[in-house]
Amino acid sequence: MKPLNVLSVASEIYPIIKTGGLADVVGALPTALAQEGVKVVTLVPGYPAVTKALARPEVVHQYPGFFGGPARLLSGRAGALDLFVIDAPHLFERQGSPYLASNGRDWPDNARRFAALGRAAADIGQGLAPGFVPDVIHAHDWQAGLAPVYLSLADGPRPRTVMTIHNIAFQGIFPADLLFELGLPTSVFTVDGVEYYGQIGFLKAGLQLADRITTVSPTYAKEIQTPEGGMGLDGLLRARSGIVSGILNGIDDAVWDPATDPHLAKPFGRENLQARAVNKAALQERLGLRPDPDAIVFGVVSRLSEQKGLDLVLAGLPRLLAGRAQLALLGAGDPTLEGSFQAARVVYPGQVGCFFGYDEALAHQIQGGSDALLVPSRFEPCGLTQLCAMRYGSVPVVSRVGGLADTVIDANEIAIATGAATGLQFGPVNLTGAIDAFERAKTLWQDKDAWQRLQLNGMAADLGWSRPARQYANLYRSSLQTV
Incomplete structure (x- = not known):
């Protein structure tokens, strides 16, 4: 060579x-x-x-x-x-x-x-x-x-x-x-x-x-x-x-490694997935979310823009948060979107937590403490956040575009049955599609064994360079x- x-x-x-x-x-x-x-x-x-x-x-x-x-x-x-x-x-x-x-x-x-x-x-x-x-x-x-x-x-x-x-x-x-x-x-x-x-x-x-x-x-x-x-x-x-x-x-699997990540409240791996519960509790505390181990926590780590589909998350918030669901968001960008998420935090106290800006430690904490990560982009060349999510056992919920389509295997009936699924995809990229994905995630969350299989599949995937x-x-x- x-x-x-x-x-x-x-x-x-x-x-x-x-x-x-x-x-x-x-x-x-x-x-x-x-x-x-x-x-x-x-x-x-x-x-x-x-x-x-x-x-x-x-x-x-x-x-x-x-x-x-x-x-x-x-x-x-x-x-x-x-x-x-x-x-x-x-x-x-x-x-x-x-x-x-x-x-x-x-x-x-x-x-x-x-x-x-x-x-x-x-x-x-x-x-x-x-x-x-x-x-x-x-x-x-x-x-x-x-x-x-x-x-x-x-x-x-x-x-x-x-x-x-x-x-x-x-x-x-x-x-x-x-x-x-x-x-x-x-x-x-x-x-x-x-x-x-x-x-x-x-x-x-x-x-x-x-x-x-x-x-x-x-x-x-x-x-x-x-x-x-x-x-x-x-x-x-x-x-x-x-x-x-x-x-x-x-992704750099030395930087993004839940077993050695210094930003996490408790390191974990596939063999001790239950340790994620400590990180979930720490995330809820940091962002002012209600302490509830059984609530599904949706995470967002993203630039706040229309390209990233965050307006769909805002428009679908009532459905997303219905029941025992929460949103943990880290991002910055469009001032209108920032203001709207800020207002949502007031309307849904204990269910919406936001940090506006860039915080590397919090990005790791959301990956390690959220149950699902939302990436509803209208277009996405590759995306790294969904790869980090899989590595950290947060199930990605993504639009069926670009690199999101190439990296996340949808939890359809066949993929679940064959043990291949790593997340959820949706399309078309509109409000109806996004809400359907939110509902699918919350339904699947109730089946703890199926959810854990998604987590373990994602964590086992070869995501390095x-x-x-x-x-x-x-x-x-x-x-x-x-x-």
Whole structure:
């Protein structure tokens, strides 16, 4: 097995900087790929948290002028991660979100900031760091979308490129008059380049020029090639369907392990599932829910948005909470949804508990203490929260879309009889479908033996990164064979 060098290019990486599942994927893949003979170094922007985490950084290159100011390319390690870091204070030395200013709007120079990420990736691909010359550049989401573009303009040999879509709803679209500022010639402002309905499309450009395209589940790979799921890029993806593949995400099963999780009131595993009761009681106490071991606790760990279907949970609350049922919610996002859940906590005291914001410990506690986890997304590229739920014995109740459809086996009659079921699916994704799923879950909850079988099945599933890493390694190697 020939060793490979892969440069991973991303705007966030766990555990240093995280806003969503992208960071989890980018942070976990390098360790898993090492088992496949693939050395990964990840290029990330030099946000304050990143430069602080970088141990004994070395200067690889100095840019006297780099998208509006001087910059340095640094290399070093942060924990187990090998990193290249773009140390450009004028672009990245800002507190808060990597993408949003304090007013909740995009940073006005995001085009330059993430063009810099693509430019540095292309430079490394052309040998800027002699100690690490990549065979493959793996670009993640729109923020890395210009890497294949800059490489396409270079002379001489170049690495192969893989573009991964984590969520096609986010595309990085900017005015055409930024072309020169981004260091792009007019020759690339075409339908076969960066032009996208008269503007510059970062994700579109990456998809147009990459050697391989992946997304994070097989079903989502099909959905994004339809007008309903492609968000305007379906035609491009159909035209390039021969190089499009779906590789399911995994979870870091060292971080997400109920037997060793320090955030839980009591660790547990398949052999002592009854210990979950302690975590359920602790969760009820933390979120102000009525202490009731027999109530079914529905959990939510999610961005609060229409995409995630949380409006369906709100609209179905009277049915969801009927009888001895409770809701434990952790999330942030749409202010209207936050306000509505806040109001629901007042209307249903002891039955609805909410925390608005990001709390890693509480995310683990909801997985380890809830009985069922709701993921009613209208579309979901892969989803990680349902995988964590299965690992922690919380039965996922999910919509039949994207990676949710690929990872959760519905508890229909046959699946229950054959011992294959791991959760509940519903469709279509509307209020009627969601309420039916709530009712199915509450009915099944009454059959303790059947419910425990769902829990044990989910906890036994292979949810780690070994299999996805093998698929990525095979993809990298096959891309090199077509040179």
